[in-house]
Amino acid sequence: MAEEIEWWDFDAQDELVDQLAGDIKFIIESALDARGQALVAFPGGSTPAPIFAKLAESSIRWKNVTIIPTDDRLVPVDNPLSNVAMIAKAFLPLGARVLPLNSEAEDYKLAGSAANARLQDLQWPPDLIWLGMGKDGHTASIFPGPDLDEAMTAGDDIRAVGVAPDPLPPEAPVNRVTLTASAIASAKTTLVVCNGAEKKAVLDQAIEEGAKSAYPIGKVLAKIPVPVDIYWLDN
Numbered sequence: 001m002a003e004e005i006e007w008w009d010f011d012a013q014d015e016l017v018d019q020l021a022g023d024i025k026f027i028i029e030s031a032l033d034a035r036g037q038a039l040v041a042f043p044g045g046s047t048p049a050p051i052f053a054k055l056a057e058s059s060i061r062w063k064n065v066t067i068i069p070t071d072d073r074l075v076p077v078d079n080p081l082s083n084v085a086m087i088a089k090a091f092l093p094l095g096a097r098v099l100p101l102n103s104e105a106e107d108y109k110l111a112g113s114a115a116n117a118r119l120q121d122l123q124w125p126p127d128l129i130w131l132g133m134g135k136d137g138h139t140a141s142i143f144p145g146p147d148l149d150e151a152m153t154a155g156d157d158i159r160a161v162g163v164a165p166d167p168l169p170p171e172a173p174v175n176r177v178t179l180t181a182s183a184i185a186s187a188k189t190t191l192v193v194c195n196g197a198e199k200k201a202v203l204d205q206a207i208e209e210g211a212k213s214a215y216p217i218g219k220v221l222a223k224i225p226v227p228v229d230i231y232w233l234d235n
């Protein structure tokens with residue numbers, strides 16, 4: 001169980017967007033003040049788009065900020081499913097350094113190893129890992145399937161692995177590269193952002209069940225040693 005979990009409930013999307021963009025700005029600026037640079041991981045999916053847009057309006061020293069996806073779908077960057085493309089569109093024009101997890105490798109395991117090798121060059125740990133979650137309880141791209149154990153139990157030196165979700169999620173039915181649970185747990189700050197009663201019910205159950213949960217989000221949160229803030233939009 002994460003040391004402490006705090007829920008922040010919102011009735012309106014613009015309130016969640018404003019609050020979250022402000023909180024992420026604060027985390028990034030604190031890192032810039034302390035170290036002159038910041039490393040953050042942002043999720044894919046549909047939820048982040050308005051938050052990226054709001055955050056991109058912030059006057060931050062973006063040139064000193066490195067952004068990685070928490071996970072990526074193994075598709076070319078010009079494919080609408082690409083997580084890194086969505087991040088890059090919002091933050092590359094501001095001068096941020098946006099690094100992909102995906103690669104040309106056809107073998108998803110090789111793509112995972114390549115991403116892991118690239119992440120070794122970064123100044124770890126991340127200042128922030130912002131997680132999304134699916135209705136099936138996946139988070140980042142830690143999904144039920146043959147690679148769940150590896151993603152959950154890989155050692156601290158393994159930051160990313162390739163994953164073939166089983167079943168493939170209908171909204172993006174492709175293999176993935178994801179940060180491992182230990183990479184996620186190493187972050188200085190962790191946020192979860194989700195919406196709707198269905199995801200709330202899954203998240204409540206996953207938190208209750210902790211490490212034994214069949215939901216990946218429950219297993220991952222159980223490994224996180226710092227307090228976790230959950231931003232939940234009721235819609």
Ligand SMILES: O=C(O)[C@H](O)[C@@H](O)[C@H](O)[C@H](O)COP(=O)(O)O
Binds near residue numbers: 048
């Ligand atoms: O690439 C991905 O699929 C994600 O990073 C994933 O973990 C996402 O955060 C959730 O599936 C929620 O997605 P939505 O925001 O679209 O509901």
